[in-house]
């Protein structure tokens with residue numbers, strides 16, 4: 180290999196970077212195991228201390244002739260030591276299982292043959308350090324209980340079908356009906372949007388002043404802003420008084436996006452955004468399309484609320500689907516959305532399905548074991564976080 184970095188081939192560079200990463204990970208792993216060993220050592224010292232104190236007290240009782248007292252203390256000490264060893268072994272075993280499952284998932288994320296969603300990959304990579312080397316990870320990288328819960332969802336999704344699945348699986352039936360119900364509502368919203376939009380485009384076509392959006396009220400502001408070539412695609416609208424529905428919608432979309440990007444306050448809002456929606460509504464009135472415009476607006480609001488639903492509808496495994504739906508808690512979108520109801524969405528039906536799915540999932544012994552592992556990991560990571568915060 181040459182000493183000149185510019186002379187290195189890409190493959191050589193990749194090899195060097197790979198070696199460095201390997202070294203870094205080994206160091207982190209070393210720090211983590213050293214810290215864990217230290218914690219275990221402390222616990223062992225505590226157990227030994229209790230043991231020897233117990234022995235001294237027992238001898239004291241025995242030499243004073245209190246036989247029952249001596250036997251009682253000896254029994255308590257032995258039980259405490261045994262129980263403690265058994266408990267910590269089991270607890271540590273659970274945390275290690277949790278980590279093993281995380282590693283397993285990480286391998287799947289890096290395997291190009293697996294079809295993992297890119298946002299799931301990003302999530303796993305973001306928390307790799309915090310899960311595998313929590314004490315070596317920076318303080319800012321703490322892992323929160325809700326992240327661990329999401330990790331469990333991903334594990335269900337990418338670990339093959341839920342293992343307790345059988346013919347006539349009730350969980351899959353519940354998932355199927357929830358999926359069908361939600362997809363129905365979504366497609367109703369989408370149809371409403373596209374039909375109403377077609378109607379508005381056909382009506383407000385800008386050929387006559389009555390069938391156009393009047394831009395006079397804000398044209399001055401618009402031209403001033405656009406003359407510095409903000410949006411080349413809007414160049415034809417500069418100085419144009421009568422806009423078609425499509426043109427007005429393009430302007431709305433671009434200006435709203437810009438407003439979001441720059442986090443403009445209500446005060447600094449562009450005059451165009453302030454006046455354009457009202458002008459579109461006026462045009463819709465003139466064309467007798469006011470109802471269509473209102474319904475279009477409502478469907479557009481509904482489609483925004485549908486975004487989180489789409490996210491969990493992508494889960495293929497029924498268990499992962501219900502877990503992700505429950506991640507938002509009881510106050511998630513479905514307990515609040517009124518907009519969706521007008522598109523046939525039945526909140527109580529979905530809530531009932533979630534409840535019965537939760538019952539079914541809790542009944543499975545495998546799920547119970549996973550929950551215990553999650554609980555142990557949760558306690559361990561909050562302990563690490565508290566140490567790091569000090």
Ligand SMILES: [Zn+2]
Pocket residue numbers: 341343344345348349350351497
């Ligand atoms: Zn099933």
